[in-house]
Amino acid sequence: MIASEILKIHEIKKTPGRIAIINALQQNDQPLSETEIKSGMNEMYDRITFYRNIQTLTTAGIVHKIVIDNTIIKYELSCSGKEHTHHNEHAHFYCEECHSVTCLKQIKIPEFNLPEGFMYDDSDIIIKGTCKKCSHQITTKDLE
Amino acid sequence: MIASEILKIHEIKKTPGRIAIINALQQNDQPLSETEIKSGMNEMYDRITFYRNIQTLTTAGIVHKIVIDNTIIKYELSCSGKEHTHHNEHAHFYCEECHSVTCLKQIKIPEFNLPEGFMYDDSDIIIKGTCKKCSHQITTKDLE
DNA sequence: ATACAAATGAAACAATGTTGCAAATGTAGT
DNA sequence: ACTACATTTGCAACATTGTTTCATTTGTAT
Ligand SMILES: [Mn+2]
Ligand SMILES: [Mn+2]
Ligand SMILES: [Zn+2]
Ligand SMILES: [Zn+2]
Numbered sequence: 001m002i003a004s005e006i007l008k009i010h011e012i013k014k015t016p017g018r019i020a021i022i023n024a025l026q027q028n029d030q031p032l033s034e035t036e037i038k039s040g041m042n043e044m045y046d047r048i049t050f051y052r053n054i055q056t057l058t059t060a061g062i063v064h065k066i067v068i069d070n071t072i073i074k075y076e077l078s079c080s081g082k083e084h085t086h087h088n089e090h091a092h093f094y095c096e097e098c099h100s101v102t103c104l105k106q107i108k109i110p111e112f113n114l115p116e117g118f119m120y121d122d123s124d125i126i127i128k129g130t131c132k133k134c135s136h137q138i139t140t141k142d143l144e
Numbered sequence: 145m146i147a148s149e150i151l152k153i154h155e156i157k158k159t160p161g162r163i164a165i166i167n168a169l170q171q172n173d174q175p176l177s178e179t180e181i182k183s184g185m186n187e188m189y190d191r192i193t194f195y196r197n198i199q200t201l202t203t204a205g206i207v208h209k210i211v212i213d214n215t216i217i218k219y220e221l222s223c224s225g226k227e228h229t230h231h232n233e234h235a236h237f238y239c240e241e242c243h244s245v246t247c248l249k250q251i252k253i254p255e256f257n258l259p260e261g262f263m264y265d266d267s268d269i270i271i272k273g274t275c276k277k278c279s280h281q282i283t284t285k286d287l288e
Numbered sequence: 289a290t291a292c293a294a295a296t297g298a299a300a301c302a303a304t305g306t307t308g309c310a311a312a313t314g315t316a317g318t
Numbered sequence: 319a320c321t322a323c324a325t326t327t328g329c330a331a332c333a334t335t336g337t338t339t340c341a342t343t344t345g346t347a348t
Contacts, residue, residue: 013313013314013315013324013325013326014314014315015313015314015325015326015327017326017327034304046327046328046329047304047305048305048306048307048327048328048329049326049327049328051304051305051306052306052326052327053326056326065213067211067212067213067214068211069211070211070214070215070217070304070335070336071303071304071336073214091256093258093262096265104256104258104259106257106259107256107257110254112235112248112251112271113250113251114237114248114271114273115248115250115276116276117275117276117279117280118237118273118274118275118276118279119273119274119279120271120273121240121272121273121274122271122272122273123269123270123271123272124268124269124270124272125267125268125269126267126268126270127256127258127264127266127267128265128266128267128268129258129262129263129264129265129266130262130263130265131261131262132259132260132261132262135261135262135263136261157293157294157295157344157345157346158345158346159294159295159296159344159345161295161296162295178335190296190297190298191335191336192296192297192298192336192337192338193295193296193297195335195336195337196295196296196337197295200295214304214305214335215305215334215335289348290347290348291346291347291348292345292346292347292348293344293345293346293347294343294344294345294346295342295343295344295345296341296342296343296344297340297341297342297343298339298340298341298342299338299339299340300337300338300339301336301337301338301339302335302336302337302338303334303335303336303337304333304334304335304336305332305333305334305335306331306332306333306334307330307331307332307333308329308330308331308332309328309329309330310327310328310329311326311327311328311329312325312326312327312328313324313325313326313327314323314324314325314326315322315323315324315325316321316322316323316324317320317321317322318319318320318321318322
């Protein structure tokens with residue numbers, strides 16, 4: 001679905017900044033950081049507007065914020081913005097070597113049995129380690 | 145185990161700042177934020193020293209950092225610092241009402257089947273919602 | 289007691305995120 | 319297409335969080 005449609009459905013005003021964010025996320029199959037989203041924008045980029053729009057899109061459920069660490073934050077589309085639909089239902093892998101975040105669509109978030117009285121809203125699974133690309137590089141380096 | 149023993153075992157120098165952090169975490173059964181740890185210290189509190197010591201303790205595996213959001217970070221002991229031992233093996237619950245973090249010792253982190261080539265190091269499960277205390281308050285408020 | 293590496297604390301900096309406000313813009317109705 | 323109005327933007331200024339540098343202090347082993 002195209003950015004302006006997504007915004008319309010959620011009854012959010014169609015502005016250049018919001019469209020740029022959605023487009024950037026649609027054009028990549030990995031979650032993106034602020035810097036990565038910014039780099040895809042033509043100069044006209046305002047930090048404050050970005051923060052406010054990410055907030056709006058996250059609250060609306062269009063974007064899902066993945067917090068790896070306080071310095072490492074990634075965003076992905078959580079609605080049906082592309083064939084690879086996100087409903088925040090899968091785990092995410094953080095590579096400690098190259099700092100990339102990969103969606104592990106195979107690893108679904110299970111149903112949790114919360115203690116009496118607790119109310120469920122949302123959950124995140126972050127798995128840390130070394131990604132395929134980096135572990136390959138490390139292995140071949142050892143063989144030199 | 146007492147703070148100085150923990151530091152000795154890990155071959156880390158025994159300093160007042162580090163002991164204060166470990167003591168604070170031992171005296172509470174919930175993970176604590178920097179502010180909460182600080183409030184337990186007698187005036188002599190230096191922000192820079194805190195950051196460095198938390199870093200040292202985390203790297204050594206004594207403390208486990210729980211990142212809920214970039215603004216909400218909690219710390220807990222991950223070694224056998226008290227009867228409630230942490231090996232980062234359980235899920236954590238974040239209450240969106242009172243912003244507390246509860247250890248869900250019942251919910252163990254499962255073994256994940258990573259895709260070919262990925263190497264596992266560590267993982268975190270964060271479940272968000274409303275804690276027992278807050279959901280009780282909300283319920284009783286509705287009945288008024 | 290001595291020696292030395294490690295840790296501390298102060299200052300200065302850097303990065304990240306927030307708030308207030310006037311100007312600009314999106315949207316709905318005419 | 320024009321108008322009206324609420325929302326959004328962009329700027330400045332601020333707040334919070336975390337880092338780096340370096341002289342001084344402290345912990346620990348000898
Ligand atoms: Mn994903
Ligand atoms: Mn815990
Ligand atoms: Zn990698
Ligand atoms: Zn609560």
